[in-house]
Amino acid sequence: MLKGINLKSDFLKYIIVLMSGTAIAQLMNLGLSIILYQFFYSPEEGAELGLFARIIGVGAAIVTARYEFAMPIAKADVHSFRLYKLAFRLALISSGITSIIVLIPMFLSGNISDALFYGLIPIGMFLTAYYSIGTNWAIRTREFRSISFSKVANVGVGGGIKLLLGWLGSGYIGLIVGTVAGLFVANGWFARTFRRMNSKYDVKAKSPRTKLLAKTYEDFPKVNLPHTMMDVGRELVVAIIILQLFTKADFGLYDHSLRMLRMPLMLAGLAISQVFFQNCAERFNKGEDIFPVVLKAVKVLLLLSIVPFGLVFLFGNDLFAWVFSEKWRGAGEFAQIMAPWFMLNFVASPISFLPLILGKQKQFFVIAIVGAVVNICSFWIPDTFFQADIKTTLWIVTVTQVANYLFIIFKTFQYLKQVKPG
Numbered sequence: 387m388l389k390g391i392n393l394k395s396d397f398l399k400y401i402i403v404l405m406s407g408t409a410i411a412q413l414m415n416l417g418l419s420i421i422l423y424q425f426f427y428s429p430e431e432g433a434e435l436g437l438f439a440r441i442i443g444v445g446a447a448i449v450t451a452r453y454e455f456a457m458p459i460a461k462a463d464v465h466s467f468r469l470y471k472l473a474f475r476l477a478l479i480s481s482g483i484t485s486i487i488v489l490i491p492m493f494l495s496g497n498i499s500d501a502l503f504y505g506l507i508p509i510g511m512f513l514t515a516y517y518s519i520g521t522n523w524a525i526r527t528r529e530f531r532s533i534s535f536s537k538v539a540n541v542g543v544g545g546g547i548k549l550l551l552g553w554l555g556s557g558y559i560g561l562i563v564g565t566v567a568g569l570f571v572a573n574g575w576f577a578r579t580f581r582r583m584n585s586k587y588d589v590k591a592k593s594p595r596t597k598l599l600a601k602t603y604e605d606f607p608k609v610n611l612p613h614t615m616m617d618v619g620r621e622l623v624v625a626i627i628i629l630q631l632f633t634k635a636d637f638g639l640y641d642h643s644l645r646m647l648r649m650p651l652m653l654a655g656l657a658i659s660q661v662f663f664q665n666c667a668e669r670f671n672k673g674e675d676i677f678p679v680v681l682k683a684v685k686v687l688l689l690l691s692i693v694p695f696g697l698v699f700l701f702g703n704d705l706f707a708w709v710f711s712e713k714w715r716g717a718g719e720f721a722q723i724m725a726p727w728f729m730l731n732f733v734a735s736p737i738s739f740l741p742l743i744l745g746k747q748k749q750f751f752v753i754a755i756v757g758a759v760v761n762i763c764s765f766w767i768p769d770t771f772f773q774a775d776i777k778t779t780l781w782i783v784t785v786t787q788v789a790n791y792l793f794i795i796f797k798t799f800q801y802l803k804q805v806k807p808g
Contacts, residue, residue, distance in 0.1 A: 411542075415545065418541070418545035418546075426549070426553065427561060429713065431561065433637045434561070434562070436638065444615070448480065449515045450477050452606040452611045454469070455522060455742060458526045469596075469600075470580070471589060471590065475592070484507065488508060502559050513570055517536070517573055519576070520576025520577075523580075524579070536572040537572065539575065544566075546564075547567045548563075605745075605747050610742065613741075617754065619758075620758040627762070631769045632769070643702075643720040643724065644724075648728065650691065650694050650728075665679060666680070670743050680737060680740065681799075683737075684737065691732045698721050706721065720780055727783070727784045740801075744801055753793070760790065761790075768782050
């Protein structure tokens with residue numbers, strides 16, 4: 387099935403570099419999570435972190451207008467760095483405005499933890515946005531070691547602070563402070579590169595040439611941004627629905643199962659996707675056929691997905707109870723239900739970048755709208771109209787998401803056959 391893969395290719399070497407750093411980071415994350423959730427944090431406290439992460443995720447997607455994702459496909463490095471400066475400037479201004487907005491709920495908060503929750507939102511937004519900018523520049527320049535180092539720093543520092551604050555009895559705010567601190571340290575790797583490149587290219591974020599580039603890649607704020615908002619916004623809406631229809635503990639268990647199910651995606655899928663994006667963009671710009679590369683990536687991820695997701699599907703409840711303690715058994719039961727959904731999510735991960743390369747952002751935006759509406763309705767309708775419990779709801783959601791990812795994979799290969807490189 388995998389015949390033809392060159393084991394000495396740069397593509398495979400870059401994947402190994404990214405996966406080695408990601409593997410270390412994820413193993414550290416798993417080890418810290420076991421300690422954190424066994425001894426210091428409850429599902430309800432995990433729910434607060436889940437909500438915070440979704441809020442800053444939505445904000446980070448907005449503040450750069452998604453121009454950082456044009457960086458790997460720009461024709462010249464100097465053009466890519468102009469987009470870097472533009473995205474950075476937009477993120478800085480937007481986060482500054484958000485800092486003013488959150489002052490009201492900060493002052494109205496009844497305790498220091500809630501005040502910090504709101505106060506850290508603009509900081510978390512900016513750091514998440516800058517992490518995306520720095521990552522895409524590293525993809526452009528093939529500095530995949532920087533991505534690996536930043537991941538390890540993020541988990542190591544962030545996890546260590548969560549552990550310390552949990553031991554001190556800080557409550558949920560310890561999880562949030564640790565998350566923001568980890569992002570701050572991780573961005574240090576990209577900040578060093580930024581200073582070096584800023585001296586080399588000496589370009590301004592606000593200039594006629596930058597405006598022309600912004601116009602050239604206007605599909606990113608016009609199409610890719612709404613598309614992304616469908617994804618991150620959907621997760622925030624789903625969080626609110628679960629908190630309203632069920633309990634905070636249910637959302638905490640759901641969020642924990644989601645993070646564990648995404649671990650294979652973070653371990654291998656994302657590493658392959660990032661190298662895959664750079665490789666496909668480069669090949670496509672040279673007029674080469676990228677269909678074989680896409681097919682091989684999907685085959686590799688399909689093989690890699692069978693064992694981890696199969697084990698979760700069969701033994702998830704007992705695994706979670708054994709690893710994280712009995713209070714997290716519910717998260718394992720949720721993970722069992724959602725395993726087929728995330729298996730296909732893992733397999734489809736590398737092709738999520740292809741609409742950017744193929745110029746099919748509008749078509750996939752329509753697909754994303756339909757998928758987001760179906761996903762939200764799958765969470766909302768079962769309980770609202772049929773008084774379904776959280777497990778029944780998750781089964782319905784999983785079936786709809788499996789159908790959604792199968793359709794996305796099918797349409798991607800269909801467009802690959804239609805679109806000619808050049």
